[in-house]
Amino acid sequence: MGYAGVQVSPVQENVIIPARPWWERYQPISYKFISRSGSEEEFKDMVRRCNAAGVRIYVDALLNHMAADHPFPVIGMGNSTAHPEKRDYPAVPYTPVDFHPSCEILNYQDAYQVRNCELVGLHDLNQTHEHVRNQIVEFLNHAIDAGVAGFRIDAAKHMWPEDLKVIYSRLHDLPTSHGFKPNSRPYVYQEVIDMGGEGVTKYEYNSFGAVTEFKYGIELTRAMTGNNPLKWYRNIGEEWELLPRDSALVFIDNHDNQRGHGGAGSVLTHKQPKEYKMALAFMLAHPYGNAKVMSSFAFNHTDQGPPADANGNTISPQFNDDYSCNNGWVCEHRWIEVYNMIRFRNTVNGTEISEWWDNSNNQIAFSRGNAGFIAINADTIDLKQKIHTQLATGSYCDVISGNLVDGRCTGKTVQVDDQGFAFIKITVNDKDRVVAIHKNAKL
Ligand code: LAG
Ligand code: CA
Numbered sequence: 001m002g003y004a005g006v007q008v009s010p011v012q013e014n015v016i017i018p019a020r021p022w023w024e025r026y027q028p029i030s031y032k033f034i035s036r037s038g039s040e041e042e043f044k045d046m047v048r049r050c051n052a053a054g055v056r057i058y059v060d061a062l063l064n065h066m067a068a069d070h071p072f073p074v075i076g077m078g079n080s081t082a083h084p085e086k087r088d089y090p091a092v093p094y095t096p097v098d099f100h101p102s103c104e105i106l107n108y109q110d111a112y113q114v115r116n117c118e119l120v121g122l123h124d125l126n127q128t129h130e131h132v133r134n135q136i137v138e139f140l141n142h143a144i145d146a147g148v149a150g151f152r153i154d155a156a157k158h159m160w161p162e163d164l165k166v167i168y169s170r171l172h173d174l175p176t177s178h179g180f181k182p183n184s185r186p187y188v189y190q191e192v193i194d195m196g197g198e199g200v201t202k203y204e205y206n207s208f209g210a211v212t213e214f215k216y217g218i219e220l221t222r223a224m225t226g227n228n229p230l231k232w233y234r235n236i237g238e239e240w241e242l243l244p245r246d247s248a249l250v251f252i253d254n255h256d257n258q259r260g261h262g263g264a265g266s267v268l269t270h271k272q273p274k275e276y277k278m279a280l281a282f283m284l285a286h287p288y289g290n291a292k293v294m295s296s297f298a299f300n301h302t303d304q305g306p307p308a309d310a311n312g313n314t315i316s317p318q319f320n321d322d323y324s325c326n327n328g329w330v331c332e333h334r335w336i337e338v339y340n341m342i343r344f345r346n347t348v349n350g351t352e353i354s355e356w357w358d359n360s361n362n363q364i365a366f367s368r369g370n371a372g373f374i375a376i377n378a379d380t381i382d383l384k385q386k387i388h389t390q391l392a393t394g395s396y397c398d399v400i401s402g403n404l405v406d407g408r409c410t411g412k413t414v415q416v417d418d419q420g421f422a423f424i425k426i427t428v429n430d431k432d433r434v435v436a437i438h439k440n441a442k443l
Contacts (some may be wrong), residue, residue, distance in 0.1 A: 002346045003348055005056035007152055007292065007377040011043055011078040011143070013036060013091070015067040019318060019384075020312050021303040022255070026154065027067035027122065030091035031139035033241045034078040036306075036314045047147040051178045056149035058187065063136050063167070064155040065122035066094060081407070084123055091166040098132050105158075111199035113259035119158055127163035137170045140186075144171060147178035150187030153209070157192040161204050164190070179397055189290075190250040193264045195304065196241070206247035213243050216250040217257070217267045220279040223362075223378060224268060230282075230378045231358035237288040252279045258294060259302040269338050270330050274433065277337045278376055281400070281434045284341035284373040284430040285366075287352060291345065293338060338442075340399035347438045350371040357387050365424065368389065372438035377426035396437035404441045413443065 002039045012028040014035060025035060033040035042204040047057045066069045067074065076182070080091035102124075103117040104307040118124045125132050139383050141152065156164065170186055174180035189210035194202040195218075198360030202211045214386050219236060222228040250374055253276075256262030258269040268276040297306045306314045307328030317329035323339070324329035332338055359382045363377035377383040395413050404409020416422045426433055 001333075002342045003055060003293075003333065003339075005149060007058040007060060008339070009035065009037060010060045010154070012139070013035075013080055014064055015070060015074055015076055015082070016264045016312075019303070020222065020305045022305045023261070023303070024305075026062060028062050028065075029067050029076040029082040029084075029089055030078065031135065031142070032078045032091065033077075033142075034076075034082065034219065036312055037436065038076065038313075044146045048178070051147050051149075057147070058150045058152060059143050059148050060154055061140060062154045063127065063142075064158045065119060065124050065127070065335070066092075066099075067090065067120040068118075068123065079238050081397075087123055090359055094125070094132075094135070097127060107128070108198045110198075112192055114156055114198075114240065115160055116201050119155060124158075127159055129265050131164070133170075136167055139170045140167070141170075143396070144173075144186055147175060148168075149174060149180070149361065151332055152191070152212075153188060153190040153337060156190030156205060156211075157194070157200050161208070164205070165208050179228075187266040193262065195265065196231065200437070202243055206243055210242055210247050210249045210290060212254075212258070213248040213250050214257075214264045215240070215242055216248070216289065217252040217254075217279070218265050220252055220282060221266070221268045221275075223282070224275040224279045226362070226378070229360075230362045230364045230376065231360060233282065233286075233364070234353060234356050236286065239282045241290070245288050248289035249292060250283060251292040251294060252276065252283060253294050254293070255296075259299065261302065269294075270332050274431075275378075276332075277335070278378060278433055280332075280338055281341050281374065281436065282376060283438065284345045285337075285348075285368070285372070287368070293333050294343075295333040296332050297328055307369050337434065339395055340403070341436065343440065344372050344374070344399060344438050345397070346434055347440045355388055357385075359383070359385075363426075365389075370439070373422065374434065374436040375424045375426060377433045378432075380428060382427040384423075384427075386421050386423050389416055389420050389422050391420065391422075391439065392442075393418045393420070395443040396443060397441040398435050398437060399441050400432045400434045400436050404443070407443065409441075409443060412430055 008260045010025045011033045013030040017024040017025045082089045093366040105117045174184040192202045231333040253267045299436040318327040319327040323334045348368035349369040365375035367373045397409030398412040
């Protein structure tokens with residue numbers, strides 16, 4: 001469908017927590033690649049197959065901390081053991097000198113606390129120590145050599161920018177044996193939750209890597225829930241105190257805030273599909289940032305782990321005829337409204353917004369050069385309007401409601417007349433409140 005890559009769950013050996021919450025994977029006890037998703041060999045095999053299919057893999061890397069204290073015995077997915085209360089992780093190995101002295105992060109105004117104290121009791125590594133840097137660099141390079149294209153840096157805000165810079169500078173180039181161009185560098189996007197008003201800011205990190213822009217999903221959620229008119233969103237970006245577009249990694253929700261974790265506010269998720277798909281459509285149609293789509297398993301409570309077999313190993317989704325998932329998985333990325341907006345984004349890549357139209361409230365439309373056009377009705381009234389586009393005259397398949405199959409559209413069609421006008425109708429009762437057309441889905 002044109003997805004460029006996939007961020008996978010942490011690969012590091014994590015401590016097994018009896019109730020098997022999803023978040024056990026954020027408590028590493030070694031840098032071995034083994035988890036409830038599989039073994040190192042299985043991981044490497046997946047990466048190789050994905051690279052061959054043109055889909056890059058990004059690993060969620062835990063560099064800030066090791067596992068918190070747990071009742072004895074503390075055992076990992078690869079049978080490694082540890083004594084977290086003694087700061088002893090022999091499978092790395094780490095000993096007490098590798099950690100910051102214990103303290104709790106109480107005051108987020110204090111950058112020193114945020115970076116040198118413990119996040120929710122997770123023992124805090126001192127990345128200024130050469131031994132720690134070496135272990136981390138070795139782990140990351142191990143992943144790069146396996147064909148991984150980059151990393152989400154978990155809890156980057158809790159590490160010193162100077163230390164991260166040194167660590168990144170020691171990373172290998174991406175391997176040409178996996179199809180990467182010579183001298184390609186890993187894409188690193190750092191998790192920094194900066195909603196304003198704290199001692200650490202996102203601007204301390206974006207000169208040497210990309211940074212997660214948490215305000216983006218919050219702003220889009222406000223628009224699609226009637227809390228800020230969509231007409232304002234043409235220039236969402238730097239003028240909104242968001243990161244410069246080249247360093248911004250944008251998303252509506254992530255694995256934390258879709259279930260009330262992480263403290264980054266409340267956002268739309270797959271549980272409100274109509275509004276959520278509108279927010280995703282806007283994100284994918286708008287040129288700001290590097291966009292990431294969340295793909296989930298279904299859950300009823302915030303700690304619930306992924307669909308698993310009797311041994312606690314994660315089980316695969318199964319697939320329906322329309323590409324969607326079952327077996328406990330949501331697979332938002334397989335919804336037609338989402339995958340077709342990925343195709344839209346790829347089709348309009350390199351163009352800017354033109355022909356912006358709005359009704360002075362919650363109905364908007366814009367073109368992306370002569371490559372694509374989108375209309376969104378987030379209003380309380382129907383949209384029935386002749387709107388000017390930059391598209392060539394002809395009949396287009398609305399990719400939100402259908403696909404072009406054997407030259408025919410399985411959904412709605414939209415006519416662009418010889419003046420470039422299209423009549424757009426999106427009623428408040430429509431299943432999807434979005435219409436999107438592009439030059440690669442022209443009849
Ligand atoms: C992150 N970013 O900075 C991750 O995105 C987030 O998912 C991680 O927290 C966190 N930082 C540490 O990597 C997750 C859960 C926490 C969970 C933590 C460790 O959101 O709820 O904490 O992973 O597994 C859990 C308990 C805490 C407890 C802690 C230590 O919820 O109550 O203090 O474990 O045992
Ligand atoms: Ca830290």
